[in-house]
Amino acid sequence: MLLITIPLILFLFPLAYSLGPGNMFFAANGARFGFRSTLKANFGYHLATFVVTYLLGIGFGFGTSHAPTLMLALRYLGVLYVAYLAFGMMRAGLANDESQAKHASFIDGIVLLVLNPKAYIIIALMFSQFQPNSTGPQFFIGIGWISIIFTLNNMIAFCFWAAIGDKIAIHFRSKKKAQILNIALGSMLLLVAVWMAVP
Structure with a gap:
């Protein structure tokens, strides 16, 4: 195992x-809500990462790579979901309503x-x-x-970027600055959606 681990x-x-869609997503959430608030999503993301990685590793990747319609559907569902989260964040900034955030x-x-086809591509590349x-x-x-090494490596990276986002947010504690931050971070998530849309 050690021979392959390093x-x-x-x-x-x-x-x-x-910088990638996942890191940007968690950096934005870390900046908006603090590092600790990202831990549940981080755990959910990486529980799914382990399951998907393991399935791809034992042959699921062959079927996925030969199902372009499925990959296209996943891509655009993912784009819509991240865009939905982005608009929710920006709307909170515009309305000055913390309950929306x-x-x-x-x-x-x-x-x-699950809705990030680029994750599937990276996993398939790794197993190749x-x-x-x-x-x-x-x-x-x-x-x-x-699958464990891949999952833990990603989880640590996401924690790293969420912590960076949290540190950035220290400079945006006033209500007006917080609104600006919400809009900026929502825009960042929209960029993530665009990133995910590109083949």
Whole structure:
């Protein structure tokens, strides 16, 4: 396991920590609601990540990669969902109504992963490079180990970006500045939706 772990982490590190839809989403939520409020969504996202990664690893990826209609549907459902969250955040800023601003939930985290086809592509890319060569039980153990490393690496990256967002928010404590922050972060999430829409 150790022989595959180090190269796998080196492979995943730039993918996990560079700016992407997931990192931007959690940075925005960390800035708006604080680091602790992102933990439920983070757990939901990465519980789904582990399940999806494991399924892709044992062969689900073949069917998904050969189902362009499914991937297209997932892409645009994901775009609509993130855009919905973005408009909710911006509306809270415009209306000055804190009741409209809701932090991402455990379910939001799951939905964000399931409706993010780019996550499937990254997972399929990972397994194209690190598919276990063993057979029988060792194959499933190997897939499980890779899925755990991938999931934990992503979770730490998301926590990192959520913490950065939380620190940024310290400078936006007044009501007027908070409105500006809501609109800016909602716009950021809209950019995430656009990012997800691009093939």
